[in-house]
Amino acid sequence: MSLSCLPGTATLLEELDKKLMVLLRDGRTLIGYLRSVDQFANLVIHNCIERIHVKDEYGDIPLGVFVVRGENVVLLGEIEEKEELKGKLKQVSLKEILEKQAVQQAEKEETERLRAKAFKDRGLSYTAEAAYDDTY
Structure with a gap:
Protein backbone atom coordinates (compact mmCIF):
# COMPACT_ATOMS: atom_id res chain seq x y z
CA MET A 1 0.00 0.00 0.00
CA SER A 2 1.43 3.36 -1.04
CA LEU A 3 1.07 6.29 1.33
CA SER A 4 1.44 8.85 -1.47
CA CYS A 5 -1.77 10.75 -2.10
CA LEU A 6 -1.04 12.18 -5.54
CA PRO A 7 2.03 11.96 -7.75
CA GLY A 8 4.33 14.88 -7.03
CA THR A 9 2.72 15.91 -3.75
CA ALA A 10 4.59 16.03 -0.47
CA THR A 11 3.21 14.11 2.46
CA LEU A 12 4.37 13.72 6.03
CA LEU A 13 2.80 10.26 6.24
CA GLU A 14 5.96 8.82 4.68
CA GLU A 15 7.94 10.18 7.65
CA LEU A 16 5.94 8.33 10.33
CA ASP A 17 8.09 6.39 12.82
CA LYS A 18 11.28 8.00 11.51
CA LYS A 19 13.68 10.07 13.59
CA LEU A 20 13.26 13.73 12.64
CA MET A 21 14.75 17.10 13.41
CA VAL A 22 12.19 19.90 13.61
CA LEU A 23 13.17 23.57 13.61
CA LEU A 24 10.49 25.78 15.15
CA ARG A 25 9.62 29.39 14.38
CA ASP A 26 11.04 30.54 17.73
CA GLY A 27 14.41 28.96 16.92
CA ARG A 28 14.17 25.83 19.04
CA THR A 29 15.38 22.54 17.60
CA LEU A 30 13.49 19.35 18.47
CA ILE A 31 14.61 15.80 17.72
CA GLY A 32 12.43 12.72 18.08
CA TYR A 33 10.29 10.10 16.36
CA LEU A 34 7.25 11.27 14.39
CA ARG A 35 4.27 9.27 15.65
CA SER A 36 1.30 11.18 14.24
CA VAL A 37 0.42 14.02 11.89
CA ASP A 38 -2.91 15.59 10.86
CA GLN A 39 -4.26 17.70 7.99
CA PHE A 40 -2.85 20.88 9.60
CA ALA A 41 0.67 19.40 9.86
CA ASN A 42 0.37 19.24 13.66
CA LEU A 43 2.99 16.75 14.83
CA VAL A 44 3.22 14.30 17.71
CA ILE A 45 6.87 13.57 18.47
CA HIS A 46 7.86 10.67 20.75
CA ASN A 47 11.14 10.48 22.73
CA CYS A 48 11.51 14.17 21.95
CA ILE A 49 14.51 16.22 23.04
CA GLU A 50 15.22 19.92 22.65
CA ARG A 51 18.77 20.33 21.40
CA ILE A 52 20.56 23.57 22.28
CA HIS A 53 23.58 24.55 20.16
CA VAL A 54 26.24 27.04 21.21
CA LYS A 55 29.17 27.23 18.80
CA ASP A 56 30.52 23.65 18.50
CA GLU A 57 28.81 22.27 21.60
CA TYR A 58 25.30 21.06 22.32
CA GLY A 59 23.11 19.88 25.16
CA ASP A 60 19.79 18.04 25.20
CA ILE A 61 16.66 18.63 27.28
CA PRO A 62 14.44 15.51 27.38
CA LEU A 63 10.78 16.37 26.69
CA GLY A 64 9.11 12.97 26.21
CA VAL A 65 5.99 13.11 24.04
CA PHE A 66 5.64 16.54 22.45
CA VAL A 67 2.87 18.06 20.32
CA VAL A 68 3.88 20.74 17.82
CA ARG A 69 1.36 22.98 16.11
CA GLY A 70 1.97 22.79 12.36
CA GLU A 71 2.15 26.55 11.82
CA ASN A 72 5.20 26.71 14.10
CA VAL A 73 7.30 24.34 11.99
CA VAL A 74 9.93 26.04 9.83
CA LEU A 75 11.93 23.01 8.77
CA LEU A 76 11.56 19.27 9.18
CA GLY A 77 14.04 16.63 8.11
CA GLU A 78 14.91 13.01 8.66
CA ILE A 79 17.99 12.17 10.72
CA GLU A 80 20.00 9.12 9.81
CA GLU A 81 20.90 7.66 13.19
CA LYS A 82 24.22 6.24 12.00
CA GLU A 83 25.31 9.64 10.67
CA GLU A 84 24.12 11.56 13.73
CA LEU A 85 26.94 10.17 15.89
CA LYS A 86 29.64 11.21 13.39
CA GLY A 87 29.01 14.93 13.93
CA LYS A 88 31.67 17.45 14.79
CA LEU A 89 29.73 18.79 17.77
CA LYS A 90 30.70 17.97 21.34
CA GLN A 91 27.99 17.07 23.84
CA VAL A 92 28.16 18.86 27.19
CA SER A 93 26.00 18.78 30.31
CA LEU A 94 22.64 20.52 30.33
CA LYS A 95 23.79 22.95 33.02
CA GLU A 96 26.88 23.89 31.03
CA ILE A 97 25.03 24.44 27.74
CA LEU A 98 22.35 26.56 29.45
CA GLU A 99 25.05 28.77 30.98
CA LYS A 100 26.75 29.16 27.59
CA LYS A 108 23.72 39.41 21.27
CA GLU A 109 21.66 41.83 23.35
CA GLU A 110 24.73 43.99 24.04
CA THR A 111 25.61 44.03 20.33
CA GLU A 112 22.06 45.12 19.47
CA ARG A 113 22.15 47.83 22.16
CA LEU A 114 25.44 49.19 20.80
CA ARG A 115 24.13 49.09 17.24
CA ALA A 116 20.96 50.95 18.21
CA LYS A 117 23.05 53.58 20.05
CA ALA A 118 25.33 54.06 17.02
CA PHE A 119 22.30 54.58 14.78
CA LYS A 120 20.74 57.03 17.26
CA ASP A 121 24.00 59.02 17.51
CA ARG A 122 23.85 59.45 13.72
CA GLY A 123 20.22 60.58 13.83
CA LEU A 124 18.86 57.33 12.44
CA SER A 125 16.35 54.94 13.88
CA TYR A 126 17.11 51.26 14.24
CA THR A 127 14.76 48.44 15.03
CA ALA A 128 16.23 44.98 15.33
CA GLU A 129 14.20 42.42 13.45
CA ALA A 130 14.12 39.25 15.49
CA ALA A 131 15.42 36.38 13.42
CA TYR A 132 14.58 32.83 14.47
CA ASP A 133 18.08 32.30 15.89
CA ASP A 134 18.05 35.52 17.92
CA THR A 135 15.84 34.02 20.61
CA TYR A 136 17.99 30.98 21.37
Whole structure:
Protein backbone atom coordinates (compact mmCIF):
# COMPACT_ATOMS: atom_id res chain seq x y z
CA MET A 1 0.00 0.00 0.00
CA SER A 2 1.43 3.36 -1.04
CA LEU A 3 1.07 6.29 1.33
CA SER A 4 1.44 8.85 -1.47
CA CYS A 5 -1.77 10.75 -2.10
CA LEU A 6 -1.04 12.18 -5.54
CA PRO A 7 2.03 11.96 -7.75
CA GLY A 8 4.33 14.88 -7.03
CA THR A 9 2.72 15.91 -3.75
CA ALA A 10 4.59 16.03 -0.47
CA THR A 11 3.21 14.11 2.46
CA LEU A 12 4.37 13.72 6.03
CA LEU A 13 2.80 10.26 6.24
CA GLU A 14 5.96 8.82 4.68
CA GLU A 15 7.94 10.18 7.65
CA LEU A 16 5.94 8.33 10.33
CA ASP A 17 8.09 6.39 12.82
CA LYS A 18 11.28 8.00 11.51
CA LYS A 19 13.68 10.07 13.59
CA LEU A 20 13.26 13.73 12.64
CA MET A 21 14.75 17.10 13.41
CA VAL A 22 12.19 19.90 13.61
CA LEU A 23 13.17 23.57 13.61
CA LEU A 24 10.49 25.78 15.15
CA ARG A 25 9.62 29.39 14.38
CA ASP A 26 11.04 30.54 17.73
CA GLY A 27 14.41 28.96 16.92
CA ARG A 28 14.17 25.83 19.04
CA THR A 29 15.38 22.54 17.60
CA LEU A 30 13.49 19.35 18.47
CA ILE A 31 14.61 15.80 17.72
CA GLY A 32 12.43 12.72 18.08
CA TYR A 33 10.29 10.10 16.36
CA LEU A 34 7.25 11.27 14.39
CA ARG A 35 4.27 9.27 15.65
CA SER A 36 1.30 11.18 14.24
CA VAL A 37 0.42 14.02 11.89
CA ASP A 38 -2.91 15.59 10.86
CA GLN A 39 -4.26 17.70 7.99
CA PHE A 40 -2.85 20.88 9.60
CA ALA A 41 0.67 19.40 9.86
CA ASN A 42 0.37 19.24 13.66
CA LEU A 43 2.99 16.75 14.83
CA VAL A 44 3.22 14.30 17.71
CA ILE A 45 6.87 13.57 18.47
CA HIS A 46 7.86 10.67 20.75
CA ASN A 47 11.14 10.48 22.73
CA CYS A 48 11.51 14.17 21.95
CA ILE A 49 14.51 16.22 23.04
CA GLU A 50 15.22 19.92 22.65
CA ARG A 51 18.77 20.33 21.40
CA ILE A 52 20.56 23.57 22.28
CA HIS A 53 23.58 24.55 20.16
CA VAL A 54 26.24 27.04 21.21
CA LYS A 55 29.17 27.23 18.80
CA ASP A 56 30.52 23.65 18.50
CA GLU A 57 28.81 22.27 21.60
CA TYR A 58 25.30 21.06 22.32
CA GLY A 59 23.11 19.88 25.16
CA ASP A 60 19.79 18.04 25.20
CA ILE A 61 16.66 18.63 27.28
CA PRO A 62 14.44 15.51 27.38
CA LEU A 63 10.78 16.37 26.69
CA GLY A 64 9.11 12.97 26.21
CA VAL A 65 5.99 13.11 24.04
CA PHE A 66 5.64 16.54 22.45
CA VAL A 67 2.87 18.06 20.32
CA VAL A 68 3.88 20.74 17.82
CA ARG A 69 1.36 22.98 16.11
CA GLY A 70 1.97 22.79 12.36
CA GLU A 71 2.15 26.55 11.82
CA ASN A 72 5.20 26.71 14.10
CA VAL A 73 7.30 24.34 11.99
CA VAL A 74 9.93 26.04 9.83
CA LEU A 75 11.93 23.01 8.77
CA LEU A 76 11.56 19.27 9.18
CA GLY A 77 14.04 16.63 8.11
CA GLU A 78 14.91 13.01 8.66
CA ILE A 79 17.99 12.17 10.72
CA GLU A 80 20.00 9.12 9.81
CA GLU A 81 20.90 7.66 13.19
CA LYS A 82 24.22 6.24 12.00
CA GLU A 83 25.31 9.64 10.67
CA GLU A 84 24.12 11.56 13.73
CA LEU A 85 26.94 10.17 15.89
CA LYS A 86 29.64 11.21 13.39
CA GLY A 87 29.01 14.93 13.93
CA LYS A 88 31.67 17.45 14.79
CA LEU A 89 29.73 18.79 17.77
CA LYS A 90 30.70 17.97 21.34
CA GLN A 91 27.99 17.07 23.84
CA VAL A 92 28.16 18.86 27.19
CA SER A 93 26.00 18.78 30.31
CA LEU A 94 22.64 20.52 30.33
CA LYS A 95 23.79 22.95 33.02
CA GLU A 96 26.88 23.89 31.03
CA ILE A 97 25.03 24.44 27.74
CA LEU A 98 22.35 26.56 29.45
CA GLU A 99 25.05 28.77 30.98
CA LYS A 100 26.75 29.16 27.59
CA GLN A 101 23.40 29.94 25.98
CA ALA A 102 22.75 32.69 28.54
CA VAL A 103 26.18 34.22 27.86
CA GLN A 104 25.60 34.05 24.09
CA GLN A 105 22.18 35.73 24.45
CA ALA A 106 23.65 38.50 26.64
CA GLU A 107 26.35 39.12 24.02
CA LYS A 108 23.72 39.41 21.27
CA GLU A 109 21.66 41.83 23.35
CA GLU A 110 24.73 43.99 24.04
CA THR A 111 25.61 44.03 20.33
CA GLU A 112 22.06 45.12 19.47
CA ARG A 113 22.15 47.83 22.16
CA LEU A 114 25.44 49.19 20.80
CA ARG A 115 24.13 49.09 17.24
CA ALA A 116 20.96 50.95 18.21
CA LYS A 117 23.05 53.58 20.05
CA ALA A 118 25.33 54.06 17.02
CA PHE A 119 22.30 54.58 14.78
CA LYS A 120 20.74 57.03 17.26
CA ASP A 121 24.00 59.02 17.51
CA ARG A 122 23.85 59.45 13.72
CA GLY A 123 20.22 60.58 13.83
CA LEU A 124 18.86 57.33 12.44
CA SER A 125 16.35 54.94 13.88
CA TYR A 126 17.11 51.26 14.24
CA THR A 127 14.76 48.44 15.03
CA ALA A 128 16.23 44.98 15.33
CA GLU A 129 14.20 42.42 13.45
CA ALA A 130 14.12 39.25 15.49
CA ALA A 131 15.42 36.38 13.42
CA TYR A 132 14.58 32.83 14.47
CA ASP A 133 18.08 32.30 15.89
CA ASP A 134 18.05 35.52 17.92
CA THR A 135 15.84 34.02 20.61
CA TYR A 136 17.99 30.98 21.37
